[in-house]
Amino acid sequence: MAVDHKDVAQVAEELGQRFDEFKKSNDKRLEAIDAEKTALSEKTEQLNGKLTELDNLKADLEAALKEANRPGKPGASKEVSEHKAAFGSFIRKGREEGLRELEQKALNITTDSDGGFAVPEELDRNILDLLRDESPMRQVCNQITVSTSDYKKLVNLGGAGSGWVGETAARPETGTPTLAQVAAYMGEIYANPQASQTSLDDLFFDAEAWLNAEVAREFAEQEGAAFLSGDGVNKPKGILDYAFATTGDAARAFGTLQEIHSGVSGDFVADDLVKLVYTLKKGYRGNAGWMLPMLTLFKVRTMKDAQGNYIWRPGIEAGQPSSLLGYAVNENEDMPAVAADAHAVMFGDFRRGYTIVDRIGTRVLRDPFTNKPNVGFYTTKRVGGMLTDSQAVKALTLSV
Template sequence: MTEYIKRLQERRAAVWEQAKALLDTAEGEKRELSAEEEQTYQRLNTDLDAIDARAKDLADAEQRAADADAAFSKLLARPAEPTAHRADDPSEQLRSWLTGKSGSRAFEVRPGADTPRDMRALSKLTPGAGGNTVPISFYNQLVQHMIETSGVLQAGPTVLRTASGEQMQIPKTTAHSASAGIVAEAGTLAPNEPTFGQVPLDAYKYGFLLQTSHELVNDTGVDLAGYLSMQAGRALGNGFGAHLVTGTGTNQPNGVLTAATLGVTGATTAAAGAFTADELIDLSYSIISPYRSSTSCGWLMRDATVAKVRKLKDQQGQYLWQPSIQVGAPDTLLGKPLHTDPNMPAVALGAKSVLFGDFSTYFVRQVETIRFERSDDFAFNTDLITYRAILRGDGDQVDTTGAIKYFAGNAA
């Protein structure tokens, strides 16, 4: 399957070359794309996205197969253990609870002792990053699906996990120290201090209900843990992730887009708030070098915006967007990783359609336990088991000196 994924990657590169050829032809003839060419270009962009989705699905399937092979090899290599010894197995504990054998109503999903405390350190997102060597637990599957759903979590924020949900006060930087000056001998040193404030991080509750049949739960051929972790991760990621982008900060997280500062405003001559290659370059250099050099520095926009970015060239005729050469790794824009999030605004007049900066300066707080509860009585008349998943978390920008900035479409 690895070879097939490689062929998909090669096909992706070939499709991009076709798209570039269309754009180059139109540019060489100093004209816009014709209606037919625009239709072809949009089809090629759709093909790129479809290949991405297919390659990712295959990579995930290969990862699951590798995990299963490793698990069976481990079991076959050792004598069978008494059933009583399996009580400490997290998978057995989860299945026992899912089927109602444990007698407990609630199941708390916690990271293991070796689980990274910061999501940016997770190395299981791609097989090449070490995923083939680490078994996937229910917790890490759930977190992975949350990250896949939320572009902000993909971009590398600083993630704080706490055992309880009381409000946290995080120091924030509002202004840096000014430059030092020459001081005469025995002269007085002038005060030159940075300005700090505080960012309160709360624990807003996100939750949903999920129902499954008794037949599904009791079918040992079904990857129930994988199914539940996928559904829970996506649901929690969609709800929490939306507020991590556009949350108002009032009775919900303060979204990264809400907290970002203006970097570049589009020219009044641009149509419908569109950006140019020069404006994206200006946006990248509106961020000072220490932030721009950070490994967590990157771009955030919605998928439809990426299609527009793919058309842009710099003054040397080089495309700003470059496709990734590794499955699972993000594409790049001006050499920085490009992440997408459906909650980012579309390109429009006055819209903040593009974010750029050091996303590690955005803090995401999560209360450590993701709580699952089961009810056999809620849907008794339909013979369904009802599960309830709850996550508590918050998010806010702790460096308001311009670490993350946005492009705003012109207001004319």
């Protein structure tokens, strides 16, 4: 689909118009007598849904326009090109001749004892790109690629002492900074998409694109939940699985996140969100954003501040995302719904707070025997996650 700036501008203009209609409808709903509330509530909910559609459409058009304007990729090396061609033959026909040698030349890695073949560099990067597009956590969190099965990181907890002294007074020894080591919780994720041999024999069937899309979708669903709430057993430890406390940053142990209680079990108001923003240190707020599910965003769109202004604003200009209290909103359907004791909303600098660790290389084992006449592609990769800065993200907990 061809996209230009005019398309984005038209959608942005309609988004602004719909938001004006939504505000008028919601204001009337709040002021209406009981007999009128039902009809106005229905209209408001319809407009709320339309805002979501337009907001998502604007983001998709901007992404498509960015992709269309991206410069061409530099040419691949001869080794990578040969490896890619041989891997394509392996997918379609199961031919393995010379693939192992080409794999080692292209990727400069040793053979894997578990069998299967490494996905070519370009295809592997495309899979990660698709995962980034599909996964809300990958869109906002830090991501690194490592060559080993485990990853550890040193974190400076501070603690260097200091003091005031006279010009000629002695300088006693002060404390030294404290370093802590954090490790990623790693796990192996797999997918086993199936294709018929007939489709693989079809020259017009893009086998690589199909495998890319199938694997990316499966991995994104599994990863997304794990990065948020995984328990760390054979999978990443999700950010919501770490300990929470109400104590502030100065008194809270490293590795424990701060939760702000709404004061009402299973509900919250606009002031709770404002408090969440200003509980985060100023240094983190520059790159901060929100994370919440769609239905919670619906609720937030109807809220106003103490001056009667709506706290959610549509991005009515190209390149400007919709915002909540001036900060970008990241929708994540794996976030808990509004309920008693739920961590219903998170706010913070997720790139600083959580790191996703990908082990380099995705591997594919071709299986034409188990599910005849289909061919299975048992695809695996190691991935992990870890909390790297427990001061960078805060959660709103719906409890007294």
